[in-house]
Amino acid sequence: MLITTDNNCGKDIEKDFLPDLNLIANKKISDLILEDNPNLLIFPNDLNQTCDKISEEHIFSLDGSILTTGNIMGFVGINNTEITIHSRFAKNNNDYFLHYMLQKVFSINLFDLKHGINNESVFDFLLYMFPFYLKKALRQGLYKEYHKQNYNDSNVRGTIDINRHLRKNIPFIGSIAYRVREHSFDNKITQLIRHTIEFIKQHKYTQGILNLDLETQTFVNQILQVTPSYEYGQRISIVNKNLKPFSHPYYFEYKSLKKICMQILRYEGLKYGKEKDKVYGLLFDGAWLWEEYLNTFLIKCGFNHPQNKSSKGAIYLFKNLIGKRFPDFWKENFILDAKYKRLAGKKAENIDRNDMNQIISYMYVKTAQIGGFICPSDDDEFRAEKTNIGQLNGYDGEVSIWTLSIPQQTSSFFDFCSKMKENEKLMIDILER
Structure with missing residues (x-):
């Protein structure tokens, strides 16, 4: 197991790790997915969801024995080699910051965290994310697909099955054997979800996550009701039936849910029977x-968070709704650009030219008096602060950097969460001044 951070600027590693890591290194994420690696999950699921072109990024690159990471965090392995990538804004090995962000984004609640981000804790997070994707999928309705059903009664409404009719209905007593192609909620997808629910019920670290809220409970009960043919011993068979890629023009949210379910149910095989070079x-x-x-707390300040994929919340460079653009956050008279990088203390000339040009363009189009960047910091000397960069020539808009400090000296995950919530409140106060 190797441990490093994102954006590590290069780390010298032992030569024993190189043969396996070279199979992943310097490859685009999109290529790794296309190479049939079903046990590799990457978020966001839709690689085109962001403007950062994550599909073009590498998990890490190798130059000789120097391993260099980018913005990707988490856990990845191949054969017997595993690498954990922490956030560079968390100096301790527990990496509470990554876990805290995941907890907030996926609307889960972890009361304690006794381990760092290794493959066991990452698997725990896979379980914790299940309700999030269950709700997204079932909001589109229960998944149904056509099945061939066999009946033997007097209400014929399909194709008569002569052979089965002769076997069952001689001498004739009024029933006719026939086949019908009809929609069924009890299918390979809902069975896969049911098996995942039953697995989570038995997992020692996930007690209660299926009862987080009324909506989760309702959807879990719906799956239980529509899968009467569920049998525990059919788990491997159901997994095998779902090996083919999922694609549906309407139930598209089930694609992510199915992938989560497959990863959860195949975990034991992943852990003890790794496929070579996968x-x-x-x-x-x-x-x-x-x-x-x-977004989980800026929404409380009235900020819009545009969605590029759904084209919601855009601003326009030109009149007549021409030149659609998607700032990270905006509201009347205020533009904010989220940057996962160190900007604290930087002056205008030290900020990336494209970043600066973009924020000024957005401010000009909206005639916003306030704008700039919001970033994290690992400096414990402050908890939240605003640094003015300068006044713009033209209409005098003010560009600034807002910095949220990530606590470094914490006794537990609970302590970390408490301090983060305090820092978030301070940031909200600063933004609303």
Whole structure:
């Protein structure tokens, strides 16, 4: 097991790790997915969801024995080699920051965390994320598909099955054997979800996550009701029936849910029977996760969080709704750009040219008086602060950096969460001044 951080600027590793790591290194994430690695989960699920082109990124690169990471965090392995990538904004090995962001984004509640981010704790998070994707999928309705059903009664409404009719209904007593192709809620997808629910019920670290809220309980009960043919001994068979990629024009949210279920149910095989040269793991794009985490409390300040994929919340460069753009966060007179990078203390000339040009363009189009960047910091000297960069020529808009400090000296995960909530409140106060 190797442990490093995202954006590590290069780390010298032992040569024994190189043969396996070279199979992953310097490859685009999109290529790794296309190479049939079903046990590799990456968030966001839709690689085109963000403007950061995560599909073009590498999990890490290798130059000789120097391993260099980018914005990707989490856990990944191949053969007998495993690598854990912490957030660089968490100096302790527990990496509470990553766990805290995941907890907030996926609306789960962890009261304690006794381990760091290794493959066991990452698997725990896979279980914790299940209710999130269950709700997203079932909000589209219960999944149904056509099945061939055999009947033997007097209400014929399909194709008569002559052979079965002769076997069952001689001498004739009024029933006719026939086949019908009809929609059924009891199918390979709902059975897969049912097996995952039953697995989670038995897992020692996930007691209660299926009862987090009324909506989760309702959807779990719906799955239990529509899968009367469930049998514990059929788990492997159900998994095998779901090996083919899922694609449906309407039930598209089930694609992510199915992948989560498959990863959960195949975990034991993943752990003890790794396929040669196959990549497995759970990874998160740091920039995406930081942005989605910020949204959990910036929404309380009235900020819009545009969604590029659904084209919601856009601003326009030109009149007549031409030139659609998607700032990370905006409201009347205020533009905020989320940056998962160190910006604290930087002056205008030290900020990336493209980042600066973009925020000024957005501010100009909205005639916003306030704008700038919001970023994390691992400096415990402050908890939340605003640093002015300068006044713009033209209409005098003010560009600033808002910095949220990530606690480093904490006694437990609970202590970390408490301090983060305090820092978030301070940030909200600063933003609303």
